[in-house]
Amino acid sequence: MKLFTNEPMNEILSWANATLKESNTLSFEVLNPDIGRGSYAGKAITLEGTAYTYRSYKAWSDLGEILFCRMLTPKSVCEHTVQITYEKLDLNDSFHHSDAKEEKYGTTSRFSAIHKNEEPAFLSPYLRALRSVRVGERKRILNLGINTGDEFDLIRQMLSHEEYRTIELVGIDHSTSAIEHARERFNEGNATFYVHDINELASMNLGRFDLIITIGTLQSPGIEFKPLFMKLVQEYLTHDGALILGFPNCRWMGGEMIYGAKAPNYPYSEMTLLYKDVYYCKKYLQQKKFRVTLTGKDYVFLTATRINLMSCD
Numbered sequence: 685m686k687l688f689t690n691e692p693m694n695e696i697l698s699w700a701n702a703t704l705k706e707s708n709t710l711s712f713e714v715l716n717p718d719i720g721r722g723s724y725a726g727k728a729i730t731l732e733g734t735a736y737t738y739r740s741y742k743a744w745s746d747l748g749e750i751l752f753c754r755m756l757t758p759k760s761v762c763e764h765t766v767q768i769t770y771e772k773l774d775l776n777d778s779f780h781h782s783d784a785k786e787e788k789y790g791t792t793s794r795f796s797a798i799h800k801n802e803e804p805a806f807l808s809p810y811l812r813a814l815r816s817v818r819v820g821e822r823k824r825i826l827n828l829g830i831n832t833g834d835e836f837d838l839i840r841q842m843l844s845h846e847e848y849r850t851i852e853l854v855g856i857d858h859s860t861s862a863i864e865h866a867r868e869r870f871n872e873g874n875a876t877f878y879v880h881d882i883n884e885l886a887s888m889n890l891g892r893f894d895l896i897i898t899i900g901t902l903q904s905p906g907i908e909f910k911p912l913f914m915k916l917v918q919e920y921l922t923h924d925g926a927l928i929l930g931f932p933n934c935r936w937m938g939g940e941m942i943y944g945a946k947a948p949n950y951p952y953s954e955m956t957l958l959y960k961d962v963y964y965c966k967k968y969l970q971q972k973k974f975r976v977t978l979t980g981k982d983y984v985f986l987t988a989t990r991i992n993l994m995s996c997d
Contacts, residue, residue, distance in 0.1 A: 685767065687713040690728065690737045693747075700751055704772060711769040713761050717741045731764050744768050749942055773938030789831060790861040795936075800899075800983075801834050803941050809980035810899075810930070813987040814839065816977065817926035820847045822894040826920065828882045829901025830855030833866035836875060849874055854890065856880050883908055885920070892922045899930030899983065903961060913965060917972060927969070927988040931962055934982040943982050962986060 688696055696712075703710045720729050720738035727738040741758070748755040753770035761767050777794070789795045800806040819825070820843050827835055833855060840848050853875040857863050863877045870877075880888060882901070896916055902909050921927070933955065935942045944953025965986055966976045974988040 685711050685713055687765070689715070690735045692737075693725075693739070693743075697747065697750075700747070700770070704751060704753070704770075708772040709769060711767055713765050713767055714739065714744070716760070716764055716766045717744070719764060734764075736764075749940075752937075752942065754938070754940060773940055773942075775937050777938045789857070789859045791832065791859075791865050792861065796832070796862075798936055799834065801838055803982070805934075805941065805980075805982040807838075809983065809985045810835070810838065810928075811842070812979055813928045813985045814842065816987050817895055817928060817989055819843070819895065820851075822851060822926070824852045824891070824893045824922075825854070825895045825897065826890065826893040827853070827855045828896070828898040828916075829904070830857050830866060830877065831859065831862045833869050833875075833877075835897055835899060836866075836870060840870075848872075852876075854878070854893070856882055856885075856888075858882075883912065885912075885915070890920065892920055893925060894922050895926050895928070896921060897928045897930075899928075900932045902929065903931065903957075909961065910964065914968065917969070924990050926990070927974075927986070929965060929986040929988075930980075931958055931984040931986070932982075933958055933980075933984050941982055958984065 686699070700710060715729065715736040715738060717738070717740045719731075720727060721740070723729075723738045723740075725739045725743050729736045729738050745755050748770045751770060752773050752775060754773060756769040756771060758769075759767040801810075819839055825836075825839070830836065836853050836855060839851075839853075843851075849872060851874060853870070855863070855866060855875065855877045857866075857877075858879065858881060860879050863879045866875075866877045878888065883906070898916075901907065902913060917927070933943065933945045935944070935946055945955050945958045947954040947957055962978065962984055966978065969976050969986075969988045973991050975991050976986060976988045979985050979987070
């Protein structure tokens with residue numbers, strides 16, 4: 685097993701990339717991060733005559749993600765060092781590779797194995813967005829691309845039963861099996877779910893909503909992004925309504941949420957399209973007198989509330 689003491693991270697990265705071309709796993713020995721906790725990466729630490737360069741467990745976890753690997757539980761090697769082991773992710777184990785429109789997001793699809801609310805990097809900024817729009821004070825909420833209802837479930841969890849029951853929830857998705865499952869999950873009588881093409885909302889006579897949520901949907905293939913977005917603001921939002929838009933900046937593969945949007949024709953994460961869409965929405969909403977905030981990492985959350993009508997926390 686290879687020992688790294690004070691080699692630069694660039695050398696470790698190059699070695700790891702070369703090793704993973706020949707193997708599905710790799711292990712190496714490094715300074716136990718607990719010894720230098722509170723230090724920044726790169727700090728020199730000398731123990732019993734050996735010079736080490738400090739890196740935290742977060743740094744080693746980040747390296748694993750960059751290499752498209754999962755990091756296994758570290759093992760103690762001796763008093764001062766631990767063994768770090770990476771295992772290659774199965775990059776083909778991903779819903780992104782499916783071409784079937786309905787089955788790609790249905791209850792038997794790979795997508796159905798994803799539970800975003802259990803990922804802190806998704807959960808925390810989404811909760812912040814819901815609190816910023818004072819979700820408990822909203823009376824009608826629309827979610828486009830609701831799938832099986834996870835985003836509504838979090839609203840149900842964070843509000844009291846009495847608060848939750850006063851809200852009318854409307855969810856729309858193109859997957860029949862996902863909507864059927866959502867209807868089973870939400871049987872309190874205040875949630876309605878529709879199987880429908882969100883490009884054709886005009887045929888549904890939905891009315892206006894105090895809050896519109898759409899996460900990872902407006903950028904989907906087949907969606908007319910800009911016209912639909914403007915229509916939502918102009919025709920489906922109440923005068924003092926709010927918006928929460930979630931822009932994916934990650935990929936799901938091998939059981940992991942991997943940071944970085946994947947653009948066509950690039951073998952690595954390239955985020956120009958993501959930033960372009962986010963900036964377009966932010967600028968448009970600001971022109972319409974909304975206060976707009978951007979939060980999150982693996983998912984970028986745009987939260988918009990009317991200026992002088994509500995304040996963001």
